[in-house]
Amino acid sequence: MTPRQGGFAFWALLMAFPILETVVRPSVPRWAAVVAILALYLWTARRQSHLTLALLGVASAAAALAFGGSWTFTLTMSAVLTGAIVRRWPGVALLLPLTAVAILAAIRTDVGGLNVAFSGWGVFVAGLVPWIIVQLWDTIAELQATRKELARVAVSEERLRFSRDLHDLLGHTLSVMVVKAEVVRRLAPSDGAAAARQAADIEEIGRQALTQVRAAVTGYRGRGLAAELASARDALTAAGIELTLRDPERPLPPETDALLGWAVREGVTNVIRHSTARTCAITLVVGDGAELTIADDGAGIGTGISGTASGNGLGGLRERVEAAGGRFAAGNAPAGGFRLTVGVPEGATP
Structure with a gap:
């Protein structure tokens, strides 16, 4: 009673x-x-x-x-x-x-x-x-x-964050592994040593993916901008795409560094998967905040971010950037190719 x-x-x-x-x-x-x-x-x-x-x-x-x-x-x-x-x-x-x-x-x-x-x-x-x-x-x-309702929403948001992080991690890693596996297939008949090196890279990438997935389970949110730029360079080179990098190499706040790292990961994954590009340019401008631009000379994406061509990675990145109060723009460039721009205000928290 x-x-x-x-x-x-x-x-x-x-x-x-x-x-x-x-x-x-x-x-x-x-x-x-x-x-x-x-x-x-x-x-x-x-x-x-x-x-x-x-x-x-x-x-x-x-x-x-x-x-x-x-x-x-x-x-x-x-x-x-x-x-x-x-x-x-x-x-x-x-x-x-x-x-x-x-x-x-x-x-x-x-x-x-x-x-x-x-x-x-x-x-x-x-x-x-x-x-x-x-x-x-x-x-x-x-x-x-x-x-109780706030607790339920917090759990739902955490599940969404985790699924988004896991998609980002595995989507990028599997894309690189597929590219390297194609290289191994092409090199195996003519250059066994080079094919073996690429196979070793696949093994190392797989081990790194396991580590990243374990870290994601405990709340890991990104390896940082420098690590993602190095990974992007390797992935683009393996895919036969020339990279132009303009990075002032200035220290960034941890939150901004993590968010831009995710932007590089998603942007480069998109270039490798969908663009059929020959060149890719990554430009970082640091002032009161930071602005990252990733542009390629590929065929672009006909269906836009919300369509199936761009996948869920860019949609998840857009949610992160907007949640941090930043600017997100992605679409076909007027001169051709695809352009991704992420602007992060000073002190943003993804």
Whole structure:
């Protein structure tokens, strides 16, 4: 049983005072009022019914005005349930009629001006305090639900990040391995030594991929710009694509370095997979932030980033860059080929 379902039922003990008064001065109307008010109170506390709450208020007001004395405690009981059941703040106004009846009953019994004020104030506070308590319970419940939802979203975001990182890692590595395997196939009939060296490279790349995947499981987010540029040089050379690199070799913040490393990885993977390019230029400009451009002279991509030709890698990169407050642009260049531009503001966190 939750507090809202029946936590205020114990206030029915206040009926002990009207019951004692009825025992001293028994009458059928008094006993009928005891049974009716007690039943309405317990039913309303259990079922949270607005209809029985209204009936309880009417019965309590009638009994307090008719019998006076300790029967004003029934108004306190009605006020308690009104504060417990009525959730919106305008409902507090429902306490005013009960307060007015309490004041009128006190005046009729001639208890004195100060006692009259205390009677009305006691009934009003008896309803106001439970209303505040219930609001706190509701707020706590909403906060707990929000915390659970935030935890669920955080898990979903982490799963998305991990799947995106894993795709980036394996997509790049497998692309390089495919290119080198083609080189081995071409060299094997004529140059066994060169083919063996390429096969050894494939083995080393596979080992590195295993290491990177293990690191990704523990939250690894990239090898950094310098490592990715070196890997890009090897991959493009193996694919027969000439690389032009313009890198100021200035130190970058770790977050920017990691994000641009991912950009190089995805851009070069895209060049190797889809461009049929002969040359590729990677340019890095560092100022207040950093801007990386990867351009090739290939056939470009007809379907754009959202299409199947570009795959999911560039889409994931765009999400990372935009999440860091950076600029992302990718598409066919006017003079031909494909151009990827990533601008990262100073201090960006991917």
